[in-house]
Amino acid sequence: MTTRRFTIASIFGVALGWFFIGSTVIAGPTGLLDDFSGDLSMYTDTLILDNNGGATNTAAWEISGGALQLNTTVYDGIEQYAFIKSGVTLATGEEIQVDITHTGDSQDIGLYVGGTTPATLVRQDYISVYARNDGNVYSRGFDGMTEYGLVGAGTPAYESLFIARTAANTYEAGYYEGGIRNVFVTRTPATQNEGDVVGFYADVRGVGMVGSADNLRIPPPPPVTLTIDRDSGTMSLENTNPVAFNLLGYTVTSAAGGLDPANWQSVTGNFDAAANGGDESFDVEVWDNPTATNSQWTEGTTEEVFGGDGGTLTQGSPLAIGLADAWTKSIYEDVAATMNVFGGGAMEPVFVTYTGNGGVPFQRSDLSFNGSVGAEDWPIFIGNHLVNLSGMTQAEAYQHGDLNNTLTNDYADYQLFRADFIAANGAAAWAALTGATVPEPHTALLTVLGLAGLACVRRRKSSVARASGNGTSSPGYAPRRLGTQRVAAVLQ
Numbered sequence: 001m002t003t004r005r006f007t008i009a010s011i012f013g014v015a016l017g018w019f020f021i022g023s024t025v026i027a028g029p030t031g032l033l034d035d036f037s038g039d040l041s042m043y044t045d046t047l048i049l050d051n052n053g054g055a056t057n058t059a060a061w062e063i064s065g066g067a068l069q070l071n072t073t074v075y076d077g078i079e080q081y082a083f084i085k086s087g088v089t090l091a092t093g094e095e096i097q098v099d100i101t102h103t104g105d106s107q108d109i110g111l112y113v114g115g116t117t118p119a120t121l122v123r124q125d126y127i128s129v130y131a132r133n134d135g136n137v138y139s140r141g142f143d144g145m146t147e148y149g150l151v152g153a154g155t156p157a158y159e160s161l162f163i164a165r166t167a168a169n170t171y172e173a174g175y176y177e178g179g180i181r182n183v184f185v186t187r188t189p190a191t192q193n194e195g196d197v198v199g200f201y202a203d204v205r206g207v208g209m210v211g212s213a214d215n216l217r218i219p220p221p222p223p224v225t226l227t228i229d230r231d232s233g234t235m236s237l238e239n240t241n242p243v244a245f246n247l248l249g250y251t252v253t254s255a256a257g258g259l260d261p262a263n264w265q266s267v268t269g270n271f272d273a274a275a276n277g278g279d280e281s282f283d284v285e286v287w288d289n290p291t292a293t294n295s296q297w298t299e300g301t302t303e304e305v306f307g308g309d310g311g312t313l314t315q316g317s318p319l320a321i322g323l324a325d326a327w328t329k330s331i332y333e334d335v336a337a338t339m340n341v342f343g344g345g346a347m348e349p350v351f352v353t354y355t356g357n358g359g360v361p362f363q364r365s366d367l368s369f370n371g372s373v374g375a376e377d378w379p380i381f382i383g384n385h386l387v388n389l390s391g392m393t394q395a396e397a398y399q400h401g402d403l404n405n406t407l408t409n410d411y412a413d414y415q416l417f418r419a420d421f422i423a424a425n426g427a428a429a430w431a432a433l434t435g436a437t438v439p440e441p442h443t444a445l446l447t448v449l450g451l452a453g454l455a456c457v458r459r460r461k462s463s464v465a466r467a468s469g470n471g472t473s474s475p476g477y478a479p480r481r482l483g484t485q486r487v488a489a490v491l492q
Contacts, residue, residue: 033088034216036063042086043199046118052077059204067101069211070109070202082118082126083200090195090218093351095164097176098200099215102131105208108138112201113163113171115193123147127187128201129161129173133210137161139173139184144191153184160215165195167359181336188360224313224348226252226337228327230356230369233263235322237339237350239313246342248310249287249300250350252321256332257294257393263326264292266299267311267319282319283311294328294393297321300340309342328395329369331362364403365420373424375433381417384409 058074110130135155271282289299337350401409
């Protein structure tokens with residue numbers, strides 16, 4: 001084979017035009033949409049909220065130093081804006097990104113993706129992700145005319161923000177930090193959001209400059225997709241484009257420890273050279289997998305330096321790299337992947353997508369992973385209450401009832417489970433499940449102390465009380481055992 005240097009981007013193009021996602025051809029602009037070296041004639045500004053009513057602010061979007069800013073010179077009250085770029089849509093499988101540097105005045109600037117053309121003083125049918133001048137990153141928006149709950153990501157050292165349309169009516173919002181993609185909220189609106197309106201969102205709460213934003217872009221999707229089945233936990237690499245290429249190696253990571261190396265079906269020893277125990281179905285060269293942990297898998301051909309060209313990935317022939325439960329089921333969908341292709345040099349990104357569970361992530365407290373929070377989740381939660389989870393990964397601990405990522409299943413997790421169950425099934429169903437309304441922490445403490453004292457003189461009855469706290473007949477947050485450990489848990 002003749003060696004020729006190229007990158008995945010050069011194969012499949014980064015200019016405006018057509019590209020492939022799976023077997024579907026989608027038309028639309030991709031690549032760099034605006035580096036703000038020109039003017040803003042392709043944008044339309046709409047005031048979607050005038051919280052003060054009456055007079056409005058004097059504000060204008062402008063380009064300064066090759067970046068977009070919103071400059072407010074006269075402030076009347078809180079206002080929100082949709083600044084939409086003509087001719088841009090977000091198709092399924094695409095991600096809109098923008099670089100943000102915002103340490104200016106009050107308060108927010110970011111991305112806006114909607115299904116309805118913005119109308120003056122109307123907030124509807126859009127998703128936004130934005131940076132605040134205090135360093136926080138948030139997402140908000142509207143499902144039809146109903147406002148989403150505000151979700152924050154804290155104060156990461158972000159470089160850019162993104163909104164990705166991962167399914168026809170599912171959107172992820174997040175940020176890139178150190179080149180790592182971080183999703184902090186997934187929106188699946190009841191009112192279909194077609195992604196037909198794309199641009200910027202801003203919230204102004206004072207005189208001054210909000211910004212800056214630069215390099216608005218929709219990167220062409222990587223030609224390889226890592227598909228993770230939520231229901232089975234299987235994982236596969238697939239070339240979603242018609243042009244075949246040779247894969248030299250890849251890396252898969254999960255900050256939450258959502259990878260199970262025992263169920264990794266590596267090329268190494270399975271699909272590589274017969275001399276290495278493989279069947280040569282993917283590559284006749286010898287591969288090696290030096291890293292196999294809960295947080296990272298890495299493998300590749302060992303013959304690259306000797307002229308090896310890797311194994312060929314062709315459209316329609318996925319490479320199964322994960323058996324059942326290779327992905328540890330949880331609410332953490334943080335898997336990222338890169339690959340090295342023959343002649344490509346640097347590692348290339350891999351698009352990660354999740355299927356199963358009706359096309360949506362598992363909701364918190366669905367510990368049985370059946371798509372809903374119900375009575376079947378309670379025995380899993382209470383059966384692991386106060387169990388030591390410190391040696392587990394975040395994903396593993398979640399399966400044992402750690403709902404707030406503290407590697408414990410304690411009273412705080414109980415409060416979250418109770419809230420999630422009531423939200424899904426109602427207070428009456430909760431009372432029927434647990435037998436009584438749960439006391440507040442201080443009331444529960446008094447109850448525990450009282451029962452502990454009673455245990456000294458009525459051993460038999462206290463034994464019955466202890467047993468009642470370890471099953472579905474428990475009256476709410478009744479202790480499974482009386483003592484200092486339970487008292488400490490109630491105090492938390």
